Amino acid sequence: MALLALRALGAAAHPQCLDFRPPFRPPQPLRFCSQYSAFGCCTPEQDAALARRFGAVAARVDAAMWAECAGYALDLLCQECSPYAAHLYDAEDPSTPLRTVPGLCEDYCLDMWQTCRGLFRHLSPDRELWALEGNRAKLCRSLSLDDTDYCFPRLLVNENLNSNLGRVVADAEGCLQLCLEEVANGLRNPVAMVHARDGTHRFFVAEQLGLVWVYLPDRSRLEKPFLNISRAVLTSPWEGDERGFLGLAFHPSFRHNGKLYVYYSVGVGFDEWIRISEFRVSEDDVNAVDHDSERIILEIEEPASNHNGGQLLFGDDGYLYIFTGDGGMAGDPFGKFGNAQNKSALLGKVLRIDVDRNERGPLYRIPPDNPFVGDPAARPEVYAFGVRNMWRCSFDRGDPATGAGRGRLFCGDVGQNKFEEVDLVERGRNYGWRAREGYECYDRKLCANASLDDVLPIFAYPHKLGKSVTGGYVYRGCEYPNLNGLYIFGDFMSGRLMSLRENPETGQWQYSEICMGRGQTCAFPGLINNYYPHIISFAEDEAGELYFMSTGTPSATVARGVVYKMIDPSRRAPPGKCQIQPSRVKVRSRLIHFVPKEKFIRRTESIPRPTKAPRRSRPTAAPPAPTPRPSRPTPRPGRRRGSGRRRGRPGTADPEPSNGAVRLVRPAGLSPGRGRVEVFAGGRWGTVCDDAWDTKAAAVVCRQLGFLYAARAAKRAEFGEGRGLPILLDDVRCTGSERNLLECAHAGLGSHNCGHQEDAGVVCSREDPNL
Numbered sequence: 009m010a011l012l013a014l015r016a017l018g019a020a021a022h023p024q025c026l027d028f029r030p031p032f033r034p035p036q037p038l039r040f041c042s043q044y045s046a047f048g049c050c051t052p053e054q055d056a057a058l059a060r061r062f063g064a065v066a067a068r069v070d071a072a073m074w075a076e077c078a079g080y081a082l083d084l085l086c087q088e089c090s091p092y093a094a095h096l097y098d099a100e101d102p103s104t105p106l107r108t109v110p111g112l113c114e115d116y117c118l119d120m121w122q123t124c125r126g127l128f129r130h131l132s133p134d135r136e137l138w139a140l141e142g143n144r145a146k147l148c149r150s151l152s153l154d155d156t157d158y159c160f161p162r163l164l165v166n167e168n169l170n171s172n173l174g175r176v177v178a179d180a181e182g183c184l185q186l187c188l189e190e191v192a193n194g195l196r197n198p199v200a201m202v203h204a205r206d207g208t209h210r211f212f213v214a215e216q217l218g219l220v221w222v223y224l225p226d227r228s229r230l231e232k233p234f235l236n237i238s239r240a241v242l243t244s245p246w247e248g249d250e251r252g253f254l255g256l257a258f259h260p261s262f263r264h265n266g267k268l269y270v271y272y273s274v275g276v277g278f279d280e281w282i283r284i285s286e287f288r289v290s291e292d293d294v295n296a297v298d299h300d301s302e303r304i305i306l307e308i309e310e311p312a313s314n315h316n317g318g319q320l321l322f323g324d325d326g327y328l329y330i331f332t333g334d335g336g337m338a339g340d341p342f343g344k345f346g347n348a349q350n351k352s353a354l355l356g357k358v359l360r361i362d363v364d365r366n367e368r369g370p371l372y373r374i375p376p377d378n379p380f381v382g383d384p385a386a387r388p389e390v391y392a393f394g395v396r397n398m399w400r401c402s403f404d405r406g407d408p409a410t411g412a413g414r415g416r417l418f419c420g421d422v423g424q425n426k427f428e429e430v431d432l433v434e435r436g437r438n439y440g441w442r443a444r445e446g447y448e449c450y451d452r453k454l455c456a457n458a459s460l461d462d463v464l465p466i467f468a469y470p471h472k473l474g475k476s477v478t479g480g481y482v483y484r485g486c487e488y489p490n491l492n493g494l495y496i497f498g499d500f501m502s503g504r505l506m507s508l509r510e511n512p513e514t515g516q517w518q519y520s521e522i523c524m525g526r527g528q529t530c531a532f533p534g535l536i537n538n539y540y541p542h543i544i545s546f547a548e549d550e551a552g553e554l555y556f557m558s559t560g561t562p563s564a565t566v567a568r569g570v571v572y573k574m575i576d577p578s579r580r581a582p583p584g585k586c587q588i589q590p591s592r593v594k595v596r597s598r599l600i601h602f603v604p605k606e607k608f609i610r611r612t613e614s615i616p617r618p619t620k621a622p623r624r625s626r627p628t629a630a631p632p633a634p635t636p637r638p639s640r641p642t643p644r645p646g647r648r649r650g651s652g653r654r655r656g657r658p659g660t661a662d663p664e665p666s667n668g669a670v671r672l673v674r675p676a677g678l679s680p681g682r683g684r685v686e687v688f689a690g691g692r693w694g695t696v697c698d699d700a701w702d703t704k705a706a707a708v709v710c711r712q713l714g715f716l717y718a719a720r721a722a723k724r725a726e727f728g729e730g731r732g733l734p735i736l737l738d739d740v741r742c743t744g745s746e747r748n749l750l751e752c753a754h755a756g757l758g759s760h761n762c763g764h765q766e767d768a769g770v771v772c773s774r775e776d777p778n779l
Contacts, residue, residue, distance in 0.1 A: 254318025312336025
């Protein structure tokens with residue numbers, strides 16, 4: 009994948025299809041609109057439908073006219089397959105009417121009018137357009153675009169619009185422009201998000217306080233927590249306290265044995281330690297842990313309150329990997345060489361243990377191929393050593409096609425005074441701390457020891473870029489092919505998102521920063537281009553898509569944490585390729601439906617990267633005693649104290665929707681054009697009752713959203729209940745010609761005699777459902 013610097017454009021390139029999503033490479037060549045076989049917006053099925061429309065127009069037009077005009081008909085019909093179809097049809101905003109003919113450049117329109125003006129009535133059902141057929145100036149003016157860079161056919165030869173198509177675009181500074189989708193919010197320091205590998209596609213989000221929440225594939229959350237050990241967990245409201253619930257991992261055979269493992273801090277008085285425990289899921293509820301099933305697998309004394317590690321992972325080998333910190337304070341001052349270089353200590357290590365068949369006998373066993381089995385000077389649990397405080401590690405799933413890279417273990421190791429690093433962890437290797445920090449010596453005497461034999465990181469960066477690395481994942485999902493093989497990670501302090509890509513020939517790793525897309529890059533429905541700056545953790549879902557968690561206030565008691573999904577706006581997989589079919593889960597708890605809160609921020613440049621980092625979360629010095637008064641970060645000039653402002657967020661508010669605007673809310677996995685109808689009126693959003701709801705009312709909604717036809721009027725809350733909103737309209741009766749639902753007859757704004765179980769919905773279509 010080429011990473012290209014973006015030129016200064018007259019109009020920022022923003023490829024987008026009529027379903028308001030990025031273009032794609034069709035799974036097979038298109039037969040009719042073949043010019044878009046390499047990249048565009050049509051599947052073979054859509055291409056075949058356009059060919060049928062072409063044939064239908066040919067049948068209605070006399071032979072002499074068709075001989076002159078068939079090429080124009082082909083041109084215009086195939087623009088639905090253009091990677092810029094949304095621009096050509098004015099469909100970037102789902103709330104605006106959709107053109108029935110693509111936007112034409114003036115000279116092309118004038119030429120077409122000379123010989124083929126009668127063709128428009130066969131290509132468009134718009135009678136207002138038909139009425140302009142005899143007036144060349146008015147017709148071509150109505151078919152023009154405000155942004156002439158995108159008019160057809162000029163956009164075909166516009167180098168700025170075509171040179172980067174289908175590739176992740178970098179700005180002039182080499183910063184890759186990606187976008188985000190909000191997935192969950194209102195979380196208190198979300199430290200981990202994992203899945204159970206059980207086919208349900210649930211994800212489990214852990215808060216530092218000691219609670220784990222279950223989210224279903226439609227992103228609704230169960231009201232009852234999956235796990236709540238907050239009474240046992242040691243943490244505090246102090247911003248930056250590193251103690252708490254730090255990690256969890258599901259057994260690879262969880263579907264059959266119901267086992268999971270957690271990593272958390274405990275303490276009595278001034279004594280503190282970390283605990284790894286095994287739990288089992290409840291026999292009565294697959295969405296709840298049996299809290300009485302806890303078995304303590306391992307405990308390790310912590311000499312200080314920081315550098316607690318916290319990662320748990322199961323490898324392809326079935327063993328449990330445990331990542332511990334060096335014990336805290338600064339410079340690993342414990343013993344002659346520190347904990348990290350002492351193979352007889354469990355701190356500052358990567359441990360590997362076998363927790364299978366532990367119902368009787370020892371709670372864990374030592375894998376026979378652990379590197380220091382038989383070494384009397386080493387603990388047999390040790391898999392790798394010389395680490396300071398690895399914060400977030402992951403196994404590479406491997407290339408989806410070839411399997412290349414599978415099983416590689418990536419870790420971010422938090423630095424001391426100068427460098428943060430990313431390591432590839434291998435069996436028996438020494439990662440250098442405290443002899444080395446990043447690529448440089450930290451303890452010069454120890455660094456000069458010829459027996460050190462340490463492994464250098466694959467990447468290290470200085471503290472001017474960030475002061476607390478958060479390890480990430482190699483992207484191996486289905487939805488965004490361009491990201492395959494890209495290791496994405498971040499920094500808790502600076503809020504930077506970063507990436508590495510390996511050169512397979514040299515083995516070197518190329519660094520690129522990640523920015524939120526500038527201009528219209530992220531202007532897709534549901535996407536945002538800003539995030540809270542304290543990046544706590546990264547995650548994969550069961551399908552391999554990539555997420556990260558961050559917060560505006562890094563305190564275990566403040567609910568400002570958000571989960572974001574990473575999105576490549578330049579290219580997606582072909583529609584239908586990445587569909588999932590989650591196994592059904594019986595839900596006993598009440599569901600809390602997800603309501604996104606973050607907004608797309610309109611701006612002209614990439615989000616600026618801050619040059620001064622906020623207060624560090626994982627400090628090198630020990631925090632105050634167990635329950636201190638929360639500290640306050642030093643405010644930056646012009647910022648309110650403790651605001652936790654999102655990166656790049658300006659001070660201006662988003663414009664309010666116009667009265668009568670509508671939107672569709674749909675469960676995850678459904679295509680655009682179908683969902684529960686919500687209308688904006690009187691300064692607020694609300695739902696519509698299905699009393700008298702019919703296809704005429706549905707047609708008004710679909711037309712507002714840019715669809716030509718209403719395939720069906722949905723009733724009885726088919727697309728879910730909007731319980732968090734008021735019911736604004738009832739007894740809606742439309743003729744079908746109204747501009748919005750407020751122009752239809754109704755019982756009066758806010759007057760109704762129904763409940764949310766009668767919320768109305770629509771199914772819209774771009775093609776006549778009667779054909």
